Amino acid sequence: MAKEFELNDVEVWDGNYAASQALRQAQIDVVAAYPITPSTPIVEGYGAYVANGYVDGEFVMVESEHGAMSGCVGAAAAGGRVATATSSQGFALMAEVLYQASGMRLPIVMTVVNRALASPLNVRGDHSDMYLGRDSGWIQIDAFNAQEAYDLALCAFRIGEHKDVRLPVMMHQDGFTTSHKAQNVYPLKDSVAYKFVGDFVPVDDMLDFSRPVTHGAQTEEDWHYEHKAKQHKALMDSRTVIDDVFAEFKEITGREYKRVESYMMEDAEVALVLLGSSVETAVLAAKQLREEEGLKVGVVAPRCFRPFPYDLVREALDVPSLKSVCCLDKSAPGGAMGALFNEVSAAAYSTKARPMMTNYIYGLGGRDFAVDEAKRIMREQKAHADAGHITTDIQQFSGLRGPKLGFFKTRRD
Amino acid sequence: MSKGLEGNDNRGARELGAEEKVGWDQVTQGVVLHSFVGESENSAFLKPEEREYNDFNSYTATVASWRIVKPVYNRDICIDCQNCWVWCPDTSIISRDKQMLGIDYDHCKGCGVCVEVCPTNPKSLLMFGEAEETETALANWPEKKKKEK
Numbered sequence: 202m203a204k205e206f207e208l209n210d211v212e213v214w215d216g217n218y219a220a221s222q223a224l225r226q227a228q229i230d231v232v233a234a235y236p237i238t239p240s241t242p243i244v245e246g247y248g249a250y251v252a253n254g255y256v257d258g259e260f261v262m263v264e265s266e267h268g269a270m271s272g273c274v275g276a277a278a279a280g281g282r283v284a285t286a287t288s289s290q291g292f293a294l295m296a297e298v299l300y301q302a303s304g305m306r307l308p309i310v311m312t313v314v315n316r317a318l319a320s321p322l323n324v325r326g327d328h329s330d331m332y333l334g335r336d337s338g339w340i341q342i343d344a345f346n347a348q349e350a351y352d353l354a355l356c357a358f359r360i361g362e363h364k365d366v367r368l369p370v371m372m373h374q375d376g377f378t379t380s381h382k383a384q385n386v387y388p389l390k391d392s393v394a395y396k397f398v399g400d401f402v403p404v405d406d407m408l409d410f411s412r413p414v415t416h417g418a419q420t421e422e423d424w425h426y427e428h429k430a431k432q433h434k435a436l437m438d439s440r441t442v443i444d445d446v447f448a449e450f451k452e453i454t455g456r457e458y459k460r461v462e463s464y465m466m467e468d469a470e471v472a473l474v475l476l477g478s479s480v481e482t483a484v485l486a487a488k489q490l491r492e493e494e495g496l497k498v499g500v501v502a503p504r505c506f507r508p509f510p511y512d513l514v515r516e517a518l519d520v521p522s523l524k525s526v527c528c529l530d531k532s533a534p535g536g537a538m539g540a541l542f543n544e545v546s547a548a549a550y551s552t553k554a555r556p557m558m559t560n561y562i563y564g565l566g567g568r569d570f571a572v573d574e575a576k577r578i579m580r581e582q583k584a585h586a587d588a589g590h591i592t593t594d595i596q597q598f599s600g601l602r603g604p605k606l607g608f609f610k611t612r613r614d
Numbered sequence: 615m616s617k618g619l620e621g622n623d624n625r626g627a628r629e630l631g632a633e634e635k636v637g638w639d640q641v642t643q644g645v646v647l648h649s650f651v652g653e654s655e656n657s658a659f660l661k662p663e664e665r666e667y668n669d670f671n672s673y674t675a676t677v678a679s680w681r682i683v684k685p686v687y688n689r690d691i692c693i694d695c696q697n698c699w700v701w702c703p704d705t706s707i708i709s710r711d712k713q714m715l716g717i718d719y720d721h722c723k724g725c726g727v728c729v730e731v732c733p734t735n736p737k738s739l740l741m742f743g744e745a746e747e748t749e750t751a752l753a754n755w756p757e758k759k760k761k762e763k
Contacts, residue, residue, distance in 0.1 A: 306644030367643060405646045411655040415647040423635060428645050430638035 203228060203257045205391050206250075214386040216350040216379040220286070220312040220372070221246030223354035225255055226394035227310075230281030230401070233261040233272030237291040238324045239376040240314035244286050258282075266291035270298035270309075277307035278416040280406025282358070284309065288376060289316035292330040296337070302369045303338030304432060305416055306404075308361035309369040311339075312354055315477065316376040317566045325567020326376030328476060328531040331506065332540055338432055340370040340439055341506040345480045347384040350374045352456055355389075358398045359446045366439045367404060368432075373506070377567065378478040389454065397453060436508050443505060460505040461513035465491065469499030470522050471582035472556075474514075474545050475529040476503060479563075479570050486575035497522065498579045503541075511548045518545075519552040524586035526556045527578055529599070531564040538596055538609075557591050557611075563599035574599055623663040626676030626720025633669055647671070661710065672721070681724035685739045686751040687716050692738035698728035714738075735759055 206225065214222070221243045224232070232251075236244040251260040258281075263269045269285050277283040287295060292313060302309050318329040334341060340360060344350040354372045361370035374380055389397070405414050420428055440460065447458040464484045466472060473483045480502040487498040501517045503510055518526060526549060530539025537543070542560035549556055561578060564570045578599065585591050594607025642648075650657055651666045667673040694714050699707040706722040708715040729739045735758050742751045 304645065405644065405648075411653050413649040413654065413657065415649065416644070418645045418647050420645060423631065424641065427636070427638040427641045431641055431643070434638070435643075 216347040216374045217242035219351035230258045231276035235269045240288040266294040270295040280403035282401040286312040299337040306367040314380045323566040332532040344374040375478040460510040462502040463517040464500040466499035470497040472499040474501045514548040525582040560596040630675040676720040697731045
């Protein structure tokens with residue numbers, strides 16, 4: 202029996218330690234992991250819990266991230282609660298197996314610490330790895346600080362393992378900015394946390410010898426499409442389960458999460474939409490601009506990246522006063538508008554307000570994104586609103602040295 | 615055209631791909647395939663023809679059409695050594711209580727391994743064209759070969 206870990210009401214934890222504590226409290230059957238910066242301390246911390254008797258489950262050291270996710274798929278198909286952690290290149294190496302996990306409907310929890318993808322090699326935080334996972338069929342939840350990394354990791358088990366969902370879940374946090382920044386975190390006691398997560402209930406597990414089952418079948422053109430459609434439906438329908446789990450979490454902790462977080466949007470004329478630790482920067486900038494310059498700025502932050510909260514993003518942007526919205530993507534778009542811009546614009550297109558939509562690429566490879574820059578972008582949105590049209594290129598680059606870079610203008614002829 | 619050993623045996627009951635094509639709402643979650651209908655705790659202790667195989671188990675599908683040559687079995691020569699049963703890559707040699715009964719023509723691919731490993735003289739299994747009648751094949755069975763010195 203695992204030992205109880207003595208915790209204070211308030212701990213000073215960074216995001217990595219917070220996530221590893223949540224994994225410990227969930228009493229996972231198998232963790233197969235391969236450490237990589239900046240998520241290494243999650244794996245390291247978990248290994249220490251195992252070594253010191255705080256975990257009953259197995260900790261499997263593997264030869265690569267491909268092996269780590271493969272081990273997770275095998276253990277999950279066998280019928281256990283399973284989790285791992287990774288970042289960046291390790292995430293990319295897992296890519297093939299990520300699709301296996303979701304297609305096989307295995308509720309693996311992966312705490313991802315977001316980091317840039319090479320080349321050039323870079324260990325700092327941006328959202329390249331998170332974006333790489335966006336079509337993989339996983340639920341993707343984004344924590345903006347250490348407390349949320351702890352809370353949402355616990356929620357991730359509940360969501361993914363729910364009988365109507367049965368899908369793997371990524372719980373993202375930003376590399377270094379969140380993962381290595383020590384903050385006050387209010388943890389739950391082990392017993393309370395485990396009660397919230399609940400016992401694992403296996404489905405179609407290979408270790409049920411009374412009902413032998415084949416996992417990982419091949420299907421061609423006559424069956425593949427139906428299976429993918431069923432999987433997509435489960436992912437889309439997980440929205441209500443996520444809402445329910447967040448509501449239950451609020452009941453025991455008082456901390457409220459929504460699939461889309463929305464700040465000061467009630468009377469907003471301009472808004473920023475963004476993800477991750479920059480959300481707190483943008484909210485601070487918006488508050489200051491409201492006080493200092495009377496600018497009516499709001500911030501919208503999809504907490505849930507997948508399933509994409511088309512419904513709640515639209516609701517957040519359906520504000521009659523809203524004129525101009527800027528979506529900020531912290532990932533190199535590779536020859537397109539940013540993904541967040543594309544998806545949020547699609548949701549905004551079916552609002553009555555139909556705000557002007559612009560896109561900034563920012564923060565690549567850990568480039569700093571500070572309050573002043575957030576304010577500058579907000580003022581620029583206000584200029585669009587006053588002019589009645591987009592006064593700049595539609596896609597621009599924040600914090601980039603060299604000649605001004607931008608693409609596409611609104612056609613006004 | 616039931617080819618199983620017992621009356622209720624559903625071995626090779628359908629052509630591969632002839633299963634009912636259900637919609638997305640009826641396919642199994644996670645593409646899992648259950649081997650048997652319902653609970654089957656003791657299936658390991660049952661003979662194949664006694665197990666209740668699921669419609670999506672390969673046991674119930676026939677792939678006889680994949681084969682262009684087939685092994686024919688000659689009971690009069692066989693010594694029940696079980697070599698073919700051991701070596702067959704598709705578990706298509708049917709043997710019960712160490713007595714060779716014949717070939718599962720629903721799943722045999724005609725690879726010829728059974729003929730290769732048969733130790734008798736002449737062989738108890740020989741390859742013939744798929745269209746060859748069994749009686750004709752047995753009537754034309756070769757004589758015992760003398761050892762060459």
